[in-house]
Amino acid sequence: MASIADLPQSEAPIQHMVRPAKVGITSWLTTVDHKKIAIMYGVAATFYFLLGGLEALIFRAQLSVSNAGLISGETYNALVTMHATTMVFMAVMPMAASLSNLLIPLMIGARDVAFPRLNAFSLWMFIAGSLVLNASFLFGAPSAGWFGYAPLTGNDYSGIGVDFWALGLVLLATSSMSAGVNFVVTVFNLRAPGMTLMRVPVMVWMLTVIQFLLAFSFPPVAVGLILLIFDRFFGTTFYLVSMGGDPQLWQHLFWLFGHPEVYVLILPSMGVVSEVLPVFSRKPLFGQTFVIFSGIFIGFVGFGVWAHHMFTGGMGPLADSAFSIATMIIAIPTGVKIFNWLGTIWGGKIRFTVAMMFATSFIPLFTIGGLSGVMLASPPLDLQVHDSYFVVAHFHYVLVGGAIIGLFSGMYYWYPKFTGRLMSERLGKIHFWLFVIGLNLTFFPQHFLGNWGMPRRIYTYPPDAGWDAVNMLCTIGALIMAAGTGVLIYNMVISAVRGEKAGRDPWDASTLEWLTASPPAPHNFDFTPVVLSERPLWDHKHTPGMQIEEPTQPEVIHMPAPSWKPLWVSLAVVGFVLGLLLTRFNFYGDANPDVWVGYGIMIFSGLMIPVTIYRWIDEPC
């Protein structure tokens, strides 16, 4: 049995093309290194997670007592809209993007993604989209809900905030679609020798499924958003009921994206749990192939269930039944996975690290959300509890109890790979208990509130409704969750400086990212590992005859050079969007001359897009 110290380490100088290392801010702006890009996604996601949480705390304070006057109804709507938009698109999705960036190349034994500069472009599109979305706070934030139902988003009912919202989402869609294509190619083409598809780690499989979902589910909502933008800017009639427009058109386009999006949010966490549970139970994942195929199946069927969000829209009993059955079918692969995870822990030598605590609590918390989901898949029940707090409780158990808890587990597990240092287990346990208690205190009572008839999307309620005590409980729970999050942030910051040095493989893990240094060198691996099993590092350490051999000939490694070009193209695209937004402003009053300024910027930026792309392709890399 080999120990960590025996892991192959190249003594000979590695022959790779040395490039002048850029330092400081430039090194971040020009980076094409998937690990640096992962860190930027991660930092941004953490920031927006705090922002979205702050928004929630404000409206939770408003709801804690009846007839509260802390914020107006309009502000409440804006905060709820931005809370959901922020959490979905700017916290959980970029956190998944961060994990995809860090882990996909490392876990498959590659040196970077297939198109490193396109990867940087995806990052800048994300940053730009998130800034445009949040800039709406300066001019009146959108308040039509994160689902943006027509005709509420039309010019008649919504101000300029929806313009920022729609254009910001288009930028985020561009980011996700380009990243999706990039990662799909990476996984299929850049695997280390010997890493067959069935040896690809479950985490990478789940992340790959979500890249497919991103690439194929964003186009419908992109179309929906483009139609909305045309309606708002150029007077088309898509969502105008007075011209015969049908509000259900938006609902179909939105949920055709929106339901696969749910799996984009939850599958990364399922991947995390599938990596963390085996490592801390010291057993292989029970039925790995089943878990992989269940994930793929969920991805496929996820495209056929979108209209379960529209049962109250009057589609008729046939459509309702079909979508109800399809939705219930998804419970099968999900249930399979839950049993796989339980089977993994069963009889294992369990180590309760913080990562393991979050991973095990994921199972019951996600199951609660899953079970209420199966209930909601039944149209008669859905008609009763539609738009009530029961639904709020359901999707918060899925997204907080599921997605966020799983991502927390991943954070504690892979933080050492990002930084080279371990997070404090003591602080982590405080974070765990505060967060899990707070989450149940907040969301479990909301099942009851819903059944008692409390609707969603109301900014206050009368005292005689009898909802005061339970709402206060929810707000206290939210504060406890916030306290837990504070401990997490403190832990992340303090551990980066003072944390215990992690070494290559602090958890005695089985996947390739732990074969290399923490944090990994820019070229990831000193030599390309040859993979012999689905647990290459475990077998390397513990199975005789399965060592990862270092090649006798040192490899010539050539890494892509840093580049400004992705940022340039992004700036051209952003200029186009900002020009369009400017046409909505009227700084001078009567003559509205700003339209022409806006169009001028649009034309200039539009011309700069092909020019910058040409320079990009022309650049040697």
Add this chain to the structure above:
Amino acid sequence: MADAALPHDHHDAHGHDDHGHGHLVENNFLGLPNLKLAMWAFLGSECMFFGSLIAVYFFYHGLSIDGPLPADVFSVTVTSISTFVLLASSFTMAMAVDNMKTGKVQAAKLFLLSTAFLGLIFVGFQVYEFQHFWLDKGLALQTSLFASSFYVMTGTHGTHVTVGIIWLLMVWSFIHRGKIKAGNYLPVEVAGLYWHFVDIVWIIIFTFVYLLEF
């Protein structure tokens, strides 16, 4: 997608790279190099995009409450000509790829330019069609559900053709400057995949949106 025209050597699975062009080990899943696999994934995404746009058009078909209807404005003769032009451009595109494969770089360049030129004629037809519908037939963008969905759908397609023209001219320029050398036909082939896709989308639109009205 923007790494499109880079020369790409194919490596074996051990990543020996003596030329310093490509950087990353490629497995060539299904025998597809990175660029081509990316193009197929992108085109899959585009299928969903155009699928949604065309679905919107038919979702609103016959529901307009004002303005001219499709049969009042369409001219099958004119659009047949522009469709033929676009079809012909797919032929010249295929010839460009073929000549690049066999190392006839000059012929490939000429075919690339012809393809872009035919694409430009198609876009010219569309500009004519739009202004004719708008100014002569009174079908403005804001007139009806038909107008909105027709203009946005076909306009998006026209934008794709325009992007394709720029793309082809870029590929031409890189060949002209010797950045894409004889034998490296992958960038031309991948541009061709996009071009044929846009062509096929038009065939679908022409068949279902134009021809079935009559």
